[in-house]
Amino acid sequence: xxxxxxxxxxxxxxxxxxxxxxxxxxxxxxxxxxxxxxxxxxxxxxxxxxxxxxxxxxxxxxxxxxxxxxxxxxxxxxxxxxxxxxxxxxxxxxxxxxxxxxxxxxxxxxxxxx
Amino acid sequence: xxxxxxxxxxxxxxxxxxxxxxxxxxxxxxxxxxxxxxxxxxxxxxxxxxxxxxxxxxxxxxxxxxxxxxxxxxxxxxxxxxxxxxxxxxxxxxxxxxxxxxxxxxxxxxxxxxx
Numbered sequence: 001x002x003x004x005x006x007x008x009x010x011x012x013x014x015x016x017x018x019x020x021x022x023x024x025x026x027x028x029x030x031x032x033x034x035x036x037x038x039x040x041x042x043x044x045x046x047x048x049x050x051x052x053x054x055x056x057x058x059x060x061x062x063x064x065x066x067x068x069x070x071x072x073x074x075x076x077x078x079x080x081x082x083x084x085x086x087x088x089x090x091x092x093x094x095x096x097x098x099x100x101x102x103x104x105x106x107x108x109x110x111x112x113x114x
Numbered sequence: 115x116x117x118x119x120x121x122x123x124x125x126x127x128x129x130x131x132x133x134x135x136x137x138x139x140x141x142x143x144x145x146x147x148x149x150x151x152x153x154x155x156x157x158x159x160x161x162x163x164x165x166x167x168x169x170x171x172x173x174x175x176x177x178x179x180x181x182x183x184x185x186x187x188x189x190x191x192x193x194x195x196x197x198x199x200x201x202x203x204x205x206x207x208x209x210x211x212x213x214x215x216x217x218x219x220x221x222x223x224x225x226x227x228x229x
Contacts, residue, residue: 105158
């Protein structure tokens with residue numbers, strides 16, 4: 001079975017540039033989650049979608065961050081403009097909304113903003 | 115508000131020794147409880163989950179966890195660790211009506227294995 005697929009795996013860019021992270025959830029899953037992981041703050045939920053609709057974006061740090069889910073098989077997390085403090089590993093996870101179904105994580109995108 | 119506490123930031127055990135990682139949660143009702151493992155450079159992988167029923171749950175890789183309502187705990191155990199168990203372990207809690215909704219993760223416990 002194909003798991004959650006994230007791209008790119010690594011991204012290094014200069015501050016001020018636009019960064020786009022991509023996620024393909026597991027087929028059939030209708031909930032999608034974006035997380036950020038840093039040493040200082042641990043694993044933080046940024047936003048999650050149910051059936052392509054954003055449900056809770058209270059974890060999005062500021063307006064520079066935006067996320068979209070145009071269809072059930074694709075989501076993006078965009079940072080514009082990027083700043084060095086955005087450097088982190090960003091994870092995407094998906095799950096079924098049926099009860100008792102846990103989240104499945106991708107391998108993450110390691111983002112470095114210089 | 116629900117929360118998860120993993121009191122041990124880093125634990126080192128000898129290969130072959132037993133392991134227990136602690137997890138305490140705060141939630142008004144019976145939550146869904148999870149343990150995830152994260153190896154370096156990878157995402158989180160589900161080890162086991164508790165929703166209801168038997169309070170001792172078995173997971174993958176020889177791990178088990180016991181739900182103790184009276185102590186609000188969900189400790190992870192393994193009778194004999196292997197070097198490949200070195201990783202970061204996360205306890206997590208979700209509202210009892212849907213595990214697909216907002217999960218709260220603990221801060222993690224890093225496990226090192228002494229040869």
